[in-house]
Amino acid sequence: MFAQQLVNGLMLGGAYALVAIGYTLIFGVLNLLHLAHGEVFMVGAYVGLALALAGFPPWAILAGAMLAAAALGVLVERVAFRPVRSRGSHVTPLITTIAVGLVLQHVVVKIFGAEPVAFPAPFASAALDLGPVTLSTLQLLILGTSIVLMVVLEIFLRSTPTGMAIRATAENQTVAGLMGINVSLAIVITFAIASALAGAAGVLLAWNFTGLSPFVGVKVGLKGLAIMLLGGLGNVTGAMAGGLIIGVVEVMSVAYLASSYRDAFAFAVMILILLVRPTGLFGARLQTG
Amino acid sequence: MLSDHTVSILIFAGIDVIMALSFYLPASAGQLSAGQGGFMALGAYTAAYLTVQHGTPFPLALAAGGLVGGLVGLAVGFPALRLRGLYLVLVTFGFGEMIRVLFLNAPAFGGPAGFAGIPPATTVWHVLGLLVVLLYFFTRLSGSRMGRAFAALRDDEAAAEAMGVNSTYVKLAAFAAGGVIAGLGGALYAHYTLFIDPEAFGVGRSLFVMLYAVFGGLASFWGAVAGAAILSILPELLRWVKDWREIFYGLLVLTMMLVRPQGLLDAALLARLFPRGERAAARG
Amino acid sequence: MSVPLLAVDGLSRSFGKLVVLSQLDLLVEAGGIHAIIGPNGAGKTTFFNLVTGALGPDVGHIRFDGSEIVDLPSYRRTALGICRTFQNIRLFGSMTVLDNVLLGLHCRTRGGLLTPLVGVPFRRPRAEVGARERAGEILELVGLAGTAARSAVELPYGQQRRLEIARALASAPKLLLLDEPSAGMNTQETIELEALIGEVNRRGVTILLIEHKMSLVMKLSRVVTVLNFGQKIAEGPPAAIQRDPRVIEAYLGSE
Numbered sequence: 001m002f003a004q005q006l007v008n009g010l011m012l013g014g015a016y017a018l019v020a021i022g023y024t025l026i027f028g029v030l031n032l033l034h035l036a037h038g039e040v041f042m043v044g045a046y047v048g049l050a051l052a053l054a055g056f057p058p059w060a061i062l063a064g065a066m067l068a069a070a071a072l073g074v075l076v077e078r079v080a081f082r083p084v085r086s087r088g089s090h091v092t093p094l095i096t097t098i099a100v101g102l103v104l105q106h107v108v109v110k111i112f113g114a115e116p117v118a119f120p121a122p123f124a125s126a127a128l129d130l131g132p133v134t135l136s137t138l139q140l141l142i143l144g145t146s147i148v149l150m151v152v153l154e155i156f157l158r159s160t161p162t163g164m165a166i167r168a169t170a171e172n173q174t175v176a177g178l179m180g181i182n183v184s185l186a187i188v189i190t191f192a193i194a195s196a197l198a199g200a201a202g203v204l205l206a207w208n209f210t211g212l213s214p215f216v217g218v219k220v221g222l223k224g225l226a227i228m229l230l231g232g233l234g235n236v237t238g239a240m241a242g243g244l245i246i247g248v249v250e251v252m253s254v255a256y257l258a259s260s261y262r263d264a265f266a267f268a269v270m271i272l273i274l275l276v277r278p279t280g281l282f283g284a285r286l287q288t289g
Numbered sequence: 290m291l292s293d294h295t296v297s298i299l300i301f302a303g304i305d306v307i308m309a310l311s312f313y314l315p316a317s318a319g320q321l322s323a324g325q326g327g328f329m330a331l332g333a334y335t336a337a338y339l340t341v342q343h344g345t346p347f348p349l350a351l352a353a354g355g356l357v358g359g360l361v362g363l364a365v366g367f368p369a370l371r372l373r374g375l376y377l378v379l380v381t382f383g384f385g386e387m388i389r390v391l392f393l394n395a396p397a398f399g400g401p402a403g404f405a406g407i408p409p410a411t412t413v414w415h416v417l418g419l420l421v422v423l424l425y426f427f428t429r430l431s432g433s434r435m436g437r438a439f440a441a442l443r444d445d446e447a448a449a450e451a452m453g454v455n456s457t458y459v460k461l462a463a464f465a466a467g468g469v470i471a472g473l474g475g476a477l478y479a480h481y482t483l484f485i486d487p488e489a490f491g492v493g494r495s496l497f498v499m500l501y502a503v504f505g506g507l508a509s510f511w512g513a514v515a516g517a518a519i520l521s522i523l524p525e526l527l528r529w530v531k532d533w534r535e536i537f538y539g540l541l542v543l544t545m546m547l548v549r550p551q552g553l554l555d556a557a558l559l560a561r562l563f564p565r566g567e568r569a570a571a572r573g
Numbered sequence: 574m575s576v577p578l579l580a581v582d583g584l585s586r587s588f589g590k591l592v593v594l595s596q597l598d599l600l601v602e603a604g605g606i607h608a609i610i611g612p613n614g615a616g617k618t619t620f621f622n623l624v625t626g627a628l629g630p631d632v633g634h635i636r637f638d639g640s641e642i643v644d645l646p647s648y649r650r651t652a653l654g655i656c657r658t659f660q661n662i663r664l665f666g667s668m669t670v671l672d673n674v675l676l677g678l679h680c681r682t683r684g685g686l687l688t689p690l691v692g693v694p695f696r697r698p699r700a701e702v703g704a705r706e707r708a709g710e711i712l713e714l715v716g717l718a719g720t721a722a723r724s725a726v727e728l729p730y731g732q733q734r735r736l737e738i739a740r741a742l743a744s745a746p747k748l749l750l751l752d753e754p755s756a757g758m759n760t761q762e763t764i765e766l767e768a769l770i771g772e773v774n775r776r777g778v779t780i781l782l783i784e785h786k787m788s789l790v791m792k793l794s795r796v797v798t799v800l801n802f803g804q805k806i807a808e809g810p811p812a813a814i815q816r817d818p819r820v821i822e823a824y825l826g827s828e
Contacts, residue, residue: 033375035496079543087550090375091321095503096546098496103539110532218492222386229379264390267383271368422690429689433701436689437668437676444665451625451659453651453680453744462686508667556667 003132005255006248011139011208013247014146018201019220020227020239021153022194028170028234029190030085032093036076036101037198038221042214044069044199045206046108049119058122062145065203066196073195074188076100081191082184101217108214116213119206142204149200150240153193157236166190170234226270245269296413302521303416304478308494309501309517310423311470313510316502317436318463319443320369323378324385325471326494328358330487331388332472333479334398337407340480347410347480354476355469361388362468366461385495392487403486404479411481419473427510439463504542506552509559516553576639578603578748578779579624584633586619593619595803597633601748606770606780608790608811611800612823617783618660620800621750624781625657626650638747652680654747658737658754660783664725670736671721674708677743708743715739715769731762735769742773749773750781755789767792791815799823 019041026034048065056064080096125138157163168176169186177183205220206212227246231238246266253265291299312325332354339345339353365384369377398404430436438459441449450456479485497520505516523541527534549555554562579601586594594616601607609617622628624635626647635643642650656677665673682704692698697705712718715735720728725736734754741749751770755763767789774780774793784790790797790811797814799807801823807814814820 027375031375033378079547083547084550089551091503091507092546092550094378095500096543098500099539099543099546101539103536103543106533106535106539110536222382222492225379226383229376233376261390261394264387264394267386267390271380271383271387425694426689430686432697433689434675434679434682434684434704435686437672438679440668440672441665441676441679444667445663447627448659448663448665449676450647451627451651451657452677452740453648453656454676455646455648466686 004134005251007133007135007139009248009251010244011143011247012251013244014143014150015201015204015208015243016220016223016227016247017240017243018146018149018197018204019224020231020243021150021236022198023224023228024231024234024236024239025166025190025194027228028236029166029187030081032081032090033097033225034076034081035094035097035221036080036104037194037224038217038219039101039104040069040072040076040195040217041198041202041220042217043072043104043108043202044195045119045202045212045216046112046214047199048203048206049112049117049212052120052122058141061122062200062203065199067199069199069202070192070196073191073198076195077188077191105214105217112214114214116211119210119212121210122207138207142208145200145204149197153197153236162186162189223266226266229270230273291413298522298525299413300411300416300477300481302518303413303420304474305498305501305521306420306514306517307416307423307474307477308471308498309505309513310427310510311467311474312498312502313507313513314470315463315467316507317443317510318439318459319446320460320463321374321378321499322365322381322464322467323495323499324365324381324383324388325467325498326490326492327385327388328362328468328471329475329478329494330392330490331361332358332475333485333490334392334404334475335472336476337404337479337485338398340408340410341404341406351473351476355473358472358475359465359469362471363461363465365468366464369464370457370460382492382495385490386492389487389491399486401487403484405484407479407483407485409480409483411477416477419477423470424514431510435459435462500542503552504545506549506554508551508556509554511559512552512554519553576603577601578638579781580636581624582634582636584620584623584635585631586623586628587631593803594623594630597800597803597805599798599805601779601781602796603747603779604777605795606774606782606793608782608784608794608797609800610784610787610790610797614802615800616803617800618752621657621752621783624750625655648680651744651746654745655750656741656744656746656748657750658734658741658752660752660756662733662737664733664736664740666724666726668725669721670712670717670723670725670728671705671708673725673736673740674711674743675704677740678704678707679744681743681745711739711742714742714772716765731758734758734766738769738773742778746778748779748781752783753785754782755784755786763789
């Protein structure tokens with residue numbers, strides 16, 4: 001029972017982590033909050049839905065959702081961040097992104113309706129009996145995909161020139177600019193990556209819950225924020241670990257306590273962390289490892 | 290005689306203005322609270338519980354709602370002392386959510402099914418009356434000892450401390466007062482809608498309260514008033530676009546913030562509306 | 574020497590491995606002007622931060638007016654009569670010149686969050702009227718009488734420095750700490766500043782002055798303390814300090 005819940009929690013947590021990594025990448029680079037990130041996640045999932053309904057295979061659904069989300073993320077940077085980066089306070093992007101989120105929600109409502117819709121399973125899932133734990137092949141796909149994406153990101157940030165440019169920009173924009181790094185480009189790439197991960201998480205969670213609503217981004221977005229804080233603002237590895245922790249805590253709290261407390265746990269953990277250790281469990285700033 | 294529809298618009302807009310002022314007060318001391326929906330919930334549930342279960346007279350229930358909002362505001366203020374900027378935004382956000390979840394899990398308050406059967410008590414005059422008191426308060430605050438301490442704390446906390454401002458006290462007072470105003474707003478809301486549930490005070494509420502105030506501009510309390518009044522009446526004006534309404538609304542807010550990143554009534558516009566030199570000269 | 578207004582005993586502070594102030598003893602006589610000089614990085618501003626409570630020391634005692642203040646928060650020290658100006662001007666940018674000075678009166682006035690609700694409507698409370706009169710006098714003293722309604726950060730640089738002094742004076746300090754008040758001023762402005770500091774001192778305010786312009790130090794101060802690498806290397810009347818070989822070496826050595 002416990003081992004099974006642990007696996008379920010890790011699966012959920014993996015997808016949460018993908019959302020949180022996006023927040024933390026953007027916060028790390030810009031020191032600003034992106035309150036429409038949950039909506040980017042939601043739009044990614046709906047693009048996945050459209051592809052699934054059109055009969056595309058799972059890998060194409062995932063890739064399509066990631067591409068669409070990345071494009072959307074770049075657009076959001078363009079309309080909600082770049083114009084106010086130098087002129088507004090740190091509060092201004094909160095408002096522009098809330099507005100963008102509102103627009104995205106209702107554009108999706110226009111296209112797909114306001115009611116929750118069913119998300120088709122990508123394939124007939126078989127159950128794998130692994131001793132104390134039963135894992136479906138779909139669960140395996142979800143968990144595997146999030147792990148692969150995180151590993152790829154980690155390698156990208158550490159050992160590619162673009163990844164290093166992003167980290168340098170996060171460290172200090174001015175210095176990065178002086179060193180010849182194209183800061184604006186680094187920011188755009190950061191948004192693309194962060195949003196692609198959110199789009200992937202959208203499809204993974206939709207597969208997991210087999211359903212979708214235009215307003216799902218709010219809850220998931222909030223959880224991503226909590227996880228970002230837990231892991232330490234701007235800390236990518238922290239967001240990964242934090243996502244897994246919150247996923248497990250959430251599944252456990254549903255299994256052993258009341259399900260209605262589920263959402264409170266993420267925030268209780270988050271507030272506790274901020275009071276005891278405001279830099280998060282793993283320290284702030286954009287760093288890996 | 291006003292039509293029911295007009296009355297309802299006025300009451301909801303009035304409550305939105307009250308809520309935006311509840312955000313503005315701590316914000317004027319540099320303390321951004323993204324959890325005002327939580328304080329509103331506390332005021333609404335407290336007052337509703339008293340009138341329904343104990344038959345408490347409305348004015349007393351209203352005061353109790355404000356009091357509970359204020360006390361919890363004070364409690365939230367303590368952890369907030371250690372946090373700044375966006376950290377504070379996130380933590381207060383989390384607190385607002387926790388309060389909502391607590392009501393969701395409190396059978397005495399109806400849990401997720403909500404709390405019904407609240408006697409009608411709030412009239413447009415109550416809302417306007419509270420607004421008049423608040424506007425009077427904010428007008429006088431800006432030229433008072435505490436009002437200046439708020440502004441100083443927002444501009445430069447260390448310098449304010451060096452000039453003798455007890456920043457701990459001032460921040461706690463600001464949070465508590467913001468909680469009182471939000472609690473009053475919630476109590477008025479509950480006794481007009483006659484039914485409340487936790488969803489009414491969720492993230493959406495907290496974010497919109499912040500949106501109203503920032504949209505209007507944080508340079509003066511008039512910004513919060515203007516922002517909330519305009520944005521809560523705007524959906525009425527957008528009726529003709531039918532189900533494109535939210536999309537229009539979002540695009541309008543976005544466009545305004547891009548044109549005026551410091552909000553509608555920014556410092557420059559305020560200076561033109563209320564020229565300082567003339568004011569000072571008029572005072573002698 | 575009379576009873577010292579400020580008595581600092583064994584004060585040390587380090588940031589990480591960097592020792593900024595080491596075992597400093599210092600007495601400031603009541604009523605005088607006491608200058609602290611030293612090369613950049615000597616620990617002068619850190620010393621001010623420790624005296625005003627912006628920073629806590631690692632070890633050491635600070636006695637002010639006979640009582641230990643080392644554990645008191647900043648604002649309590651201001652209330653006891655210690656106030657300062659900042660080297661990198663830190664006026665309240667969203668406030669007017671007058672409001673900056675009125676803020677300085679914070680610890681000398683009363684009034685809480687509910688005060689705005691009491692009193693006669695549309696009439697300024699008496700305490701506020703009194704505070705404004707006092708602030709007006711102080712602005713006049715520093716020569717900023719005509720600027721009351723302007724935004725503080727709109728003032729020219731030299732006037733902003735004067736406003737910093739006015740704001741600090743509003744708190745009615747017994748000890749006023751001036752951190753490089755003449756920085757960025759031209760000769761004329763420096764001469765006016767010198768007169769202002771002298772006048773403030775004549776009105777009974779003891780002054781502790783960090784200053785780089787030697788002419789100002791020599792003319793104003795009764796005692797000069799020289800810091801280098803966080804330690805006191807010399808102390809005495811300005812004329813003696815000017816000839817002290819350790820001081821000359823510290824300055825030449827740092828060039």
